[in-house]
Amino acid sequence: MTQVQIRQAILDIIADIAPDEDTTAIKDDVRLREQMDLDSMDFLDIVMELRKRYNVEVPEADYMQLASLASSVKYLEPMLKDK
Amino acid sequence: MSSVSRVVITGIGLTAPNGNTLAEFRHSLLSGKSGVQAYSTRYMGAVLAGVCNFDELRYQKKKELRRGTRAGSIAIYCANEALKDSGIAWDKTDRSRVGVYVGVTEHGNVETENEIAAIKEYNYDTKFWSHHHNPRTVANNPAGEVTLNMGIVGPHYTIGAACAAGNLGFIQGLQMLRLGEVDLALAGGVSESIHTFGIFASFKSQGALATHADPTKASRPFDRDRNGIVVSEGGCVYTLERLEDALKRGARIYGEIVGYACNSDASDFVLPNPERQSQCMGAALKKAGLVPDDINIINTHATATKLGDIQECLAIRSLFGACKNVHINNTKSFIGHAMGAAGALELTGNLPAFEDGIVHPTINVDNLDPDCELPNLVLNEPKRIDKVRYILNNSSGMLGINSAVIVKRYDA
Numbered sequence: 001m002t003q004v005q006i007r008q009a010i011l012d013i014i015a016d017i018a019p020d021e022d023t024t025a026i027k028d029d030v031r032l033r034e035q036m037d038l039d040s041m042d043f044l045d046i047v048m049e050l051r052k053r054y055n056v057e058v059p060e061a062d063y064m065q066l067a068s069l070a071s072s073v074k075y076l077e078p079m080l081k082d083k
Numbered sequence: 084m085s086s087v088s089r090v091v092i093t094g095i096g097l098t099a100p101n102g103n104t105l106a107e108f109r110h111s112l113l114s115g116k117s118g119v120q121a122y123s124t125r126y127m128g129a130v131l132a133g134v135c136n137f138d139e140l141r142y143q144k145k146k147e148l149r150r151g152t153r154a155g156s157i158a159i160y161c162a163n164e165a166l167k168d169s170g171i172a173w174d175k176t177d178r179s180r181v182g183v184y185v186g187v188t189e190h191g192n193v194e195t196e197n198e199i200a201a202i203k204e205y206n207y208d209t210k211f212w213s214h215h216h217n218p219r220t221v222a223n224n225p226a227g228e229v230t231l232n233m234g235i236v237g238p239h240y241t242i243g244a245a246c247a248a249g250n251l252g253f254i255q256g257l258q259m260l261r262l263g264e265v266d267l268a269l270a271g272g273v274s275e276s277i278h279t280f281g282i283f284a285s286f287k288s289q290g291a292l293a294t295h296a297d298p299t300k301a302s303r304p305f306d307r308d309r310n311g312i313v314v315s316e317g318g319c320v321y322t323l324e325r326l327e328d329a330l331k332r333g334a335r336i337y338g339e340i341v342g343y344a345c346n347s348d349a350s351d352f353v354l355p356n357p358e359r360q361s362q363c364m365g366a367a368l369k370k371a372g373l374v375p376d377d378i379n380i381i382n383t384h385a386t387a388t389k390l391g392d393i394q395e396c397l398a399i400r401s402l403f404g405a406c407k408n409v410h411i412n413n414t415k416s417f418i419g420h421a422m423g424a425a426g427a428l429e430l431t432g433n434l435p436a437f438e439d440g441i442v443h444p445t446i447n448v449d450n451l452d453p454d455c456e457l458p459n460l461v462l463n464e465p466k467r468i469d470k471v472r473y474i475l476n477n478s479s480g481m482l483g484i485n486s487a488v489i490v491k492r493y494d495a
């Protein structure tokens with residue numbers, strides 16, 4: 001997956017778990033929680049969906065890497081580049 | 084405040100398979116409109132069910148719907164509708180003095196079945212089991228979701244009482260008001276049971292799941308050819324207040340809960356016990372200071388099982404068999420068995436009789452079972468009677484739990 005594809009994959013997951021939000025307005029470098037109503041259970045949903053859809057395991061110690069869209073793409077790129 | 088505070092119904096919110104407001108529901112009950120339809124459930128395929136079609140997004144965001152349960156969503160809809168109907172100034176209400184008491188037949192089966200089906204796709208690897216499972220399946224979920232949605236910080240819990248639960252929700256609300264624990268009770272019952280295949284499969288294995296070529300004819304209590312239960316979802320929540328509080332704010336009063344009782348058969352897991360049911364209704368009459376012939380409408384629990392209907396008829400006959408004023412009906416013939424919501428919806432569908440003087444019928448009785456003959460059983464067509472002053476709802480459930488609630492017309 002390319003960076004663009006990874007970014008879209010994350011946006012698709014967010015759209016599913018936060019269906020009231022306008023994901024087209026998300027700023028890549030701003031923390032997701034500052035831009036939308038997301039709590040810790042929602043972040044666990046992101047982790048679960050990455051596991052289900054891409055067989056990617058995000059250890060708890062790395063959850064902070066998913067704070068923004070840009071940091072998520074950067075963190076996930078090595079894991080998803082061959083998928 | 085005295086221990087015998089009078090408690091009145093000041094707001095009603097409901098969703099039934101044939102109506103999403105009391106007016107719609109009542110209209111369906113007087114016009115013979117069933118809410119039973121063809122339905123499909125996991126593993127079993129085609130079954131029949133009573134399905135609700137309320138506006139889920141009226142009081143919830145899409146994310147709340149996704150996060151929560153169907154029972155929670157039904158409870159939220161009903162509680163908000165009841166509050167709106169009551170005219171209570173919510174922004175001026177001390178929400179630490181509001182209690183939420185929701186009767187349920189069962190809770191958690193839906194989510195557990197969903198999760199098992201989901202991890203089956205991953206070869207039963209439990210790392211795919213959702214972190215939402217526990218908050219969705221804790222037994223207080225439907226009541227707790229109401230408090231989250233409405234910002235209520237008083238007590239909340241569910242009352243697990245099989246199919247007697249709707250009445251038990253009302254009783255709990257009344258008791259907490261009388262104890263002074265709360266000033267407003269949001270009380271009633273809900274059912275999400277059509278979303279669990281297990282309830283259908285279990286009734287089928289028990290030989291108690293209704294079938295009929297015409298879904299609207301499938302639920303037929305008291306009919307000779309009845310063949311079991313139609314499983315339904317639904318909910319009904321009241322705002323209950325102490326009479327003095329309701330009068331102070333000039334509330335519309337639907338009725339006063341004057342009698343109630345709950346007891347146990349202690350005789351069988353599933354087969355109702357007529358003697359205990361009769362004792363339960365008798366205890367409710369005694370609490371209300373009434374004699375049997377004071378009751379104008381008895382709304383029966385009958386679910387259209389062969390034996391269950393007969394057992395209830397025995398109970399009613401033993402107590403009310405000689406009564407002239409009592410009229411008897413059944414609501415499941417329209418909506419199927421709404422489980423934890425059943426008693427609550429069934430009582431509520433009769434409350435407009437205080438104003439219109441009409442007893443809604445029991446439909447789908449083509450050939451009355453001689454073992455189900457009761458005095459003034461209102462069959463197939465509504466019946467106008469003289470002034471309705473007292474309505475009794477009888478509900479019972481598995482493990483031998485019985486509940487009866489008596490509501491009195493409120494005359495200022």
